[in-house]
Every structure is written in structure tokens, then in C-alpha cells.
Amino acid sequence: MKTFTLLFLLITIISVCLSRPHHDVGGGGFTLDLIHRDSQLSPLYNPANAPLDRLQNAFLRSISRASRLLRRAGFASKIEADISGVMGEYLMEIQIGTPPVQVVGVADTGSDLTWAQCQPCKYCYKQTGPPFLVPSSSSTYESLSCESKPCLSLSDNQLFCDANNLCHYKMGYGDRSYSLGDLATDTFWFGPTPLKNVVFGCGHENNGTFSEGASGIVGLGGGSLSIVNQLSSIIQGKFSYCLIPYFSETTNQTSKIHFGSEANISNPNVVSTPLIKKDPPTYYYVTLESILVGNNNVSKKQSSSKNEVHEGNIIIDSGTTLTFVPREFYSDLSSRLIEAIEGESVPDPQGMFEICYKDLNIEKVPNVTFRFTGAEVVVPPVYTFLAVQKGISCFTVVPSDDMAIFGNLLQRNLLVGFDLVNQKVSFSPTDCTTNMQ
Incomplete structure (x- = not known):
């Protein structure tokens, strides 16, 4: 009986330890x-x-x-x-x-x-x-x-x-x-x-x-x-x-998702923007205030009572590849981008994108900066322009007449952190192929 009791206690201890x-x-x-x-x-x-x-x-x-x-x-x-x-x-x-x-x-x-x-x-x-x-x-x-x-x-x-x-x-x-x-x-x-x-x-x-x-x-x-x-x-x-680069040559690597203390982002390059509570509460809403092309050309809504920037006008989503921006942002963004790029404009063979170039020299394409409230996120051209077929590259940001989405292509090599207690999302430029924390 004592043997059975000791065995029972041992099993119980092991079970409790495993469940912790x-x-x-x-x-x-x-x-x-x-x-x-x-x-x-x-x-x-x-x-x-x-x-x-x-x-x-x-x-x-x-x-x-x-x-x-x-x-x-x-x-x-x-x-x-x-x-x-x-x-x-x-x-x-x-x-x-x-x-x-x-x-x-x-x-x-x-x-x-x-x-x-x-x-x-x-x-x-x-x-x-x-x-x-x-x-x-x-x-x-x-x-x-x-x-x-x-x-x-x-x-x-x-x-x-x-x-x-x-x-x-x-x-x-x-x-x-x-x-x-x-x-x-x-x-x-x-x-x-x-x-x-x-x-x-x-x-x-x-x-x-x-x-x-x-x-x-x-x-x-x-x-x-x-x-x-x-x-x-x-x-x-x-x-x-x-998120590691889309076409990483390192086929045995994966992107990482961190929870809790391992999700902390602490370095000098971190920028944060408030999460906005809206319906449905599922989505992570933030406020896009303007978009910068290169260093000078800004695409934004003009400040007026009719056209002021609305809080929570875009969501951060890892499951959407493309980025959709409000139509009123896109009009200025596309015109500033076309002004900055020297290249032969061509139509998208698939009819999906509005801005495409033949034999685009990516080194001459300016960065695009998304200016969220309190946070500027700089996206290099290697993620804003991708080859849709041999010799033709298209701008992977498209207009939306309704809800806008900041998609995963523009989140490559960014450590993106969500804090639902303090209601903020943070961004930090990171080499995600080495982010193994």
C-alpha cells in the first residue's frame, strides 16, 4: 500500500510539473x-x-x-x-x-x-x-x-x-x-x-x-x-x-513571432503610434497622417474641417500582402512618385497596379515614408516595387476607397510590436534573418 501511495504521489508531482x-x-x-x-x-x-x-x-x-x-x-x-x-x-x-x-x-x-x-x-x-x-x-x-x-x-x-x-x-x-x-x-x-x-x-x-x-x-x-x-x-x-524578406535565399529560415517579455522592443530606433479603438475590435487601427516620397515631397490630406485626417484610418495586418492607402493619399503619392522616378512607364500586364515601369533601376527609386501619429516608418524601394513579370516592376501600394491596410510586404525587416495594454504598436528596422530572440 505504501508503495502504491508513493507511486501515486510521484505521478502527481510529475503531472503538476508538466502542467506548469x-x-x-x-x-x-x-x-x-x-x-x-x-x-x-x-x-x-x-x-x-x-x-x-x-x-x-x-x-x-x-x-x-x-x-x-x-x-x-x-x-x-x-x-x-x-x-x-x-x-x-x-x-x-x-x-x-x-x-x-x-x-x-x-x-x-x-x-x-x-x-x-x-x-x-x-x-x-x-x-x-x-x-x-x-x-x-x-x-x-x-x-x-x-x-x-x-x-x-x-x-x-x-x-x-x-x-x-x-x-x-x-x-x-x-x-x-x-x-x-x-x-x-x-x-x-x-x-x-x-x-x-x-x-x-x-x-x-x-x-x-x-x-x-x-x-x-x-x-x-x-x-x-x-x-x-x-x-x-x-x-x-x-x-x-x-518578417524575413519575401524572396529570402535562405530557405531553411522562418520569420518569428514573439509573445510577452520576448516581444519587448528596446533600441534607439523604435518608434510607436497609438492603437485606435474602433469596431470591429479585431483589427489593429492606427492613424496615417501623411506619406513622404524621398526627402521632400509629401502626400497628405489638406487640413480643413472637410478633409481632416480621421483617426484609425488604416489597419496593420500581417495577413495582407499589398498595402492599401486611402484614395485621397494615393492621388498625391502617385504623382510625387512618378515625378521622382526616371523610367519608362508601362501598363500592368495583369491590370492590377496603377504604376509600373519597364527595366526599372531600383537604386534610383526613392524611399517612401509612412507617417503615422508619432511614428515614421521608412520603406525602401525593394519592398514598394516588385517584378510582376520579367522586365516589369510595379508599385505594390494601391488605392482604397474604404478601409486602408498596411500590408506585410512593407513590414519586411521590421520588428513590429503590439502592446494591447498600453494600446500602441511599435516599429524598429531589423534584420529579421538574424532576429532569433
């Missing part, structure tokens, strides 16, 4: 890989696509994603595009459950609820690679009731209750893609770091244009059900990412 957060979480931080969907490390990688094909596909996804974000924000989108795989451009590998099961989720700063496909699955999209979650196989899985706080945080059109008073969610994505399932909690593993009672969606019916290589979505938005807000007491509402 990794020592880094004691300091409030951990780091994960962000894998670009077109990277050779990605389960979505298609070796049949040439680099230009991948870039064109990213542009098309960008336009489709912008349409989805606009609709979510309440705008009647004027963008007509087939929406396919537009949850985001980066993947995160995490684990869910006890014992842990691998999940490859699309990291999405434009979504809050994290969800993954679960068995039994009534109607599910084909999933290759990682296995489906099986709730009955996890000893830490718990369904949530309709009176639970997470359930009540869903909007009326996102939830319904069954006869047993269990909470079910439904997320729609604009192209009639959707995920429907149980709202639940389980232990999430971020690398070796276990965190208990994380709310997520266990999807039993998921259909549409989701990517086969991904299990679901990892929600990194600003809403209450996002991973960032759920883990706020541990990570202090902080996360940051550093």
Missing part, C-alpha cells in the same frame, strides 16, 4: 516560427509554381482578403475577386490537448477565435498533414455552456445553443466559407509551453476555400477571444513579429 508553464512563461514570454505559406517549409508549398507565380497568387489573395476585411468592418466592398485561402499568409505550429496533438493554423491578425477541425466531422474540407483533433482523446478538453463568459462574448449571429445548453459557434468568411462547431477549452502548447483552459472552436463542420495543409485558424486579432487577449495575464498583452 515553461520557465520562459514564468518570465512571461515565448517565441514561435511564422512559416510563410510559399516557403519550402510550408505544407502549402507548391514546387510547380515559379517565384513570379507565387507572387501573383499572393497579390490576388491580398485583394480577396481586403474584400473580406472590408465586409467584416461593415463596408460594402467594391472589390470583386474570388476569395481563396485568404485567412492569412503565415502558418503557426502549435499543439492542443492532453496528450498534445499538432495543429498547423493560419496565423491571422484579422481573426479572433482560434479553431481547428475536429472529429467527428460532418462536412469538413480535405486536410492533409496534421491530424484532426479528437476531443474525447484529450483529458483536458471541456465544452462550454451558453452562460459562459466566452460564449456570451460571441455576437448573436456567431452562436447558438443546443438542447443541452452547450455553446456552439459559427464563423463566416465572406466567400461563404465557414467553420461551425463547439466552443470549448483545452490546454494549448506553444512549443514546450503548456497553457491551460484556452478557449477555441472545435470545428465539426468546416467548408469553403480553406487550405488543405492547415488545420484551421490561430486568431491573433484584438478581440476578447483572441490568443493575445486570452493570455494577457501571462504575456501582458504583448506580441511582436519579424
Whole structure:
């Protein structure tokens, strides 16, 4: 009996130790890989696509994603595009459950609820690679009731209750893609770091244009059900990412996403701008005050009661490749840019971009500086102009008549940090191929 008691105590001690957060979480931080969907490390990688094909596909996804974000924000989108795989451009590998099961989720700063496909699955999209979650196989899985706080945080059109008073969610994505399932909690593993009672969606019916290589979505938005807000007491509402150059020759490297203490940005080159609270709270709104071309030519709204700069007129989004700026900014921006560039202007073969050049000498193209409130972000021409086909380069900033988006192409080699407690986003020029903190 004593042997049994000692064995029981030993198992209990081991179990408690394993359930405690990794020592880094004691300091409030951990780091994960962000894998670009077109990277050779990605389960979505298609070796049949040439680099230009991948870039064109990213542009098309960008336009489709912008349409989805606009609709979510309440705008009647004027963008007509087939929406396919537009949850985001980066993947995160995490684990869910006890014992842990691998999940490859699309990291999405434009979504809050994290969800993954679960068995039994009534109607599910084909999933290759990682296995489906099986709730009955996890000893830490718990369904949530309709009176639970997470359930009540869903909007009326996102939830319904069954006869047993269990909470079910439904997320729609604009192209009639959707995920429907149980709202639940389980232990999430971020690398070796276990965190208990994380709310997520266990999807039993998921259909549409989701990517086969991904299990679901990892929600990194600003809403209450996002991973960032759920883990706020541990990570202090902080996360940051550093995106390696789009066509990095280093194929075995990934971008990084940092949480908590490892997301701190502290160097002399950091600039910060306030986050603006608007609906939907998912998005990270900031205020774009003006745009500088080179050193002198400024594109901005003229200050008047009719045309003053509106707070929160652009969102920071890692899942959109292109950058969309307000139309009134774009008119001046394009004219100043054309004045500064000596080159042969040509139409975009795909009809997507307004400013394109043949055999562009990138060394003669000026920097473009985005002037947010309190923060100037300088973007070199290697990210503002990209080759869309051999010999033709186009300006990757396009006009928007509604909500504007600061996309991930212009965030390359920037350490971008979000602080949801102090309501600010920070930028620091960084060589992201060496940012391994």
C-alpha cells in the first residue's frame, strides 16, 4: 500500500510539473516560427509554381482578403475577386490537448477565435498533414455552456445553443466559407509551453476555400477571444513579429513571432503610434497622417474641417500582402512618385497596379515614408516595387476607397510590436534573418 501511495504521489508531482508553464512563461514570454505559406517549409508549398507565380497568387489573395476585411468592418466592398485561402499568409505550429496533438493554423491578425477541425466531422474540407483533433482523446478538453463568459462574448449571429445548453459557434468568411462547431477549452502548447483552459472552436463542420495543409485558424486579432487577449495575464498583452524578406535565399529560415517579455522592443530606433479603438475590435487601427516620397515631397490630406485626417484610418495586418492607402493619399503619392522616378512607364500586364515601369533601376527609386501619429516608418524601394513579370516592376501600394491596410510586404525587416495594454504598436528596422530572440 505504501508503495502504491508513493507511486501515486510521484505521478502527481510529475503531472503538476508538466502542467506548469515553461520557465520562459514564468518570465512571461515565448517565441514561435511564422512559416510563410510559399516557403519550402510550408505544407502549402507548391514546387510547380515559379517565384513570379507565387507572387501573383499572393497579390490576388491580398485583394480577396481586403474584400473580406472590408465586409467584416461593415463596408460594402467594391472589390470583386474570388476569395481563396485568404485567412492569412503565415502558418503557426502549435499543439492542443492532453496528450498534445499538432495543429498547423493560419496565423491571422484579422481573426479572433482560434479553431481547428475536429472529429467527428460532418462536412469538413480535405486536410492533409496534421491530424484532426479528437476531443474525447484529450483529458483536458471541456465544452462550454451558453452562460459562459466566452460564449456570451460571441455576437448573436456567431452562436447558438443546443438542447443541452452547450455553446456552439459559427464563423463566416465572406466567400461563404465557414467553420461551425463547439466552443470549448483545452490546454494549448506553444512549443514546450503548456497553457491551460484556452478557449477555441472545435470545428465539426468546416467548408469553403480553406487550405488543405492547415488545420484551421490561430486568431491573433484584438478581440476578447483572441490568443493575445486570452493570455494577457501571462504575456501582458504583448506580441511582436519579424518578417524575413519575401524572396529570402535562405530557405531553411522562418520569420518569428514573439509573445510577452520576448516581444519587448528596446533600441534607439523604435518608434510607436497609438492603437485606435474602433469596431470591429479585431483589427489593429492606427492613424496615417501623411506619406513622404524621398526627402521632400509629401502626400497628405489638406487640413480643413472637410478633409481632416480621421483617426484609425488604416489597419496593420500581417495577413495582407499589398498595402492599401486611402484614395485621397494615393492621388498625391502617385504623382510625387512618378515625378521622382526616371523610367519608362508601362501598363500592368495583369491590370492590377496603377504604376509600373519597364527595366526599372531600383537604386534610383526613392524611399517612401509612412507617417503615422508619432511614428515614421521608412520603406525602401525593394519592398514598394516588385517584378510582376520579367522586365516589369510595379508599385505594390494601391488605392482604397474604404478601409486602408498596411500590408506585410512593407513590414519586411521590421520588428513590429503590439502592446494591447498600453494600446500602441511599435516599429524598429531589423534584420529579421538574424532576429532569433
